[in-house]
Amino acid sequence: xxxxxxxxxxxxxxxxxxxxxxxxxxxxxxxxxALCEFTGSGSETKVKxxxxxxxxxxxxxxxxxxxxxxxxxxxxxxxxxxxxxxGSYSAKLILEALKIWGYxxxxxxxxxxxxxxxxxxxxxxxxxxxxPNATLQIGDGDHIAVQTGIITLSDFRQKHIAAGGxxxxxxxxxxxxxxSSTDENRILLNIGGISNFTYLPGGKNPDLVFSTDxxxxxxxxxxxxxxxYPGKYYDQDAAIAKSGTPSPALVKALxxxxxxxxxxxRTTGPELFNLSYLQNAxxxxxxxxxxxxxxxxxxxxxxxxxxxxxxxxxIGDQPFKVYLSGGGxxxxxxxxxxxxxxxxxxxxxxxxxxxxxxKEAVLFALLANECVAxxxxxxxxRRGIPGVTMGKISLPA
Numbered sequence: 001x002x003x004x005x006x007x008x009x010x011x012x013x014x015x016x017x018x019x020x021x022x023x024x025x026x027x028x029x030x031x032x033x034a035l036c037e038f039t040g041s042g043s044e045t046k047v048k049x050x051x052x053x054x055x056x057x058x059x060x061x062x063x064x065x066x067x068x069x070x071x072x073x074x075x076x077x078x079x080x081x082x083x084x085x086x087g088s089y090s091a092k093l094i095l096e097a098l099k100i101w102g103y104x105x106x107x108x109x110x111x112x113x114x115x116x117x118x119x120x121x122x123x124x125x126x127x128x129x130x131x132p133n134a135t136l137q138i139g140d141g142d143h144i145a146v147q148t149g150i151i152t153l154s155d156f157r158q159k160h161i162a163a164g165g166x167x168x169x170x171x172x173x174x175x176x177x178x179x180s181s182t183d184e185n186r187i188l189l190n191i192g193g194i195s196n197f198t199y200l201p202g203g204k205n206p207d208l209v210f211s212t213d214x215x216x217x218x219x220x221x222x223x224x225x226x227x228x229y230p231g232k233y234y235d236q237d238a239a240i241a242k243s244g245t246p247s248p249a250l251v252k253a254l255x256x257x258x259x260x261x262x263x264x265x266r267t268t269g270p271e272l273f274n275l276s277y278l279q280n281a282x283x284x285x286x287x288x289x290x291x292x293x294x295x296x297x298x299x300x301x302x303x304x305x306x307x308x309x310x311x312x313x314x315i316g317d318q319p320f321k322v323y324l325s326g327g328g329x330x331x332x333x334x335x336x337x338x339x340x341x342x343x344x345x346x347x348x349x350x351x352x353x354x355x356x357x358x359k360e361a362v363l364f365a366l367l368a369n370e371c372v373a374x375x376x377x378x379x380x381x382r383r384g385i386p387g388v389t390m391g392k393i394s395l396p397a
């Protein structure tokens with residue numbers, strides 16, 4: 001037997017596994033790395049987050065990613081080259097993080113790499129018959145495995161699509177296994193570039209659990225800041241948005257898209273919610289002369305309303321709590337508006353034992369653990385959450 005397959009069998013049968021989960025989102029700001037210790041699988045899964053760090057991307061690397069991300073037409077050679085570059089860069093950052101933590105690569109059983117999404121194309125967005133749901137994450141897993149010497153799982157979203165889902169969001173698996181409650185209805189709200197939530201009804205009935213994208217999280221606000229405020233990548237502490245006043249006409253136009261009428265679960269990305277979307281809404285609402293401050297305030301209002309509306313639609317009249325994660329939880333104005341819209345203050349996943357900044361990286365580590373050591377969990381029969389194992393396995397050289 002191949003020695004690496006023997007290693008994989010040993011890792012799968014071991015009582016615990018050390019897995020490094022990697023996540024890089026649509027904000028393109030850096031690589032989140034969560035070093036986790038897992039015991040068990042499925043409903044018996046336990047995780048301890050040993051270390052977490054965000055390794056920032058260089059300015060040049062950010063610009064290269066932006067040049068190929070979320071565009072219908074890009075230079076194919078550039079995509080091909082960056083697939084290898086991102087894999088190698090991820091390996092470099094993993095090794096740097098391990099050195100910071102005092103870990104040898106040999107002490108890590110698996111790497112779970114989400115990769116970098118450069119285009120997400122569900123049928124609801126592309127509407128091209130007879131083409132199926134599709135998504136593309138780059139950052140080759142073989143490069144990570146060879147350069148770190150660690151068995152690597154990557155490309156998780158493809159199995160979800162092959163089994164009937166839309167490739168996103170995948171948080172439902174980890175949220176259900178790690179963060180559901182027997183007696184509390186929970187909304188696990190993640191505000192990244194795109195906002196999404198997992199609905200976890202008390203009682204842990206898998207047939208009632210689902211995860212869905214909501215719409216824009218940080219992406220429109222970040223894109224607008226990057227275009228209009230050179231040197232800034234986001235509105236830190238909502239300082240700019242706080243100085244403006246939302247335009248009701250613009251907010252109404254931003255909300256007037258068929259996507260928001262779609263049933264749950266649904267999925268989207270910056271392919272839809274981008275500066276062209278904002279420009280069209282400004283034209284429709286007659287707000288082309290709106291100030292930058294008022295525009296950013298309007299985008300924050302739009303994001304908050306879309307989140308509050310979706311949660312209320314999903315939960316109905318039941319009592320529930322909201323637990324936040326993702327970069328948007330650091331936007332105080334956005335969090336304030338969501339809380340006001342729901343009528344109560346929000347918690348974050350630290351209250352459930354998971355660092356909210358690390359949550360997505362932890363969840364991909366969990367998917368790797370489930371692929372290698374689990375795979376028998378009943379995730380219910382709702383559309384969009386096929387009970388499948390995800391991740392392609394790359395072996396070291």
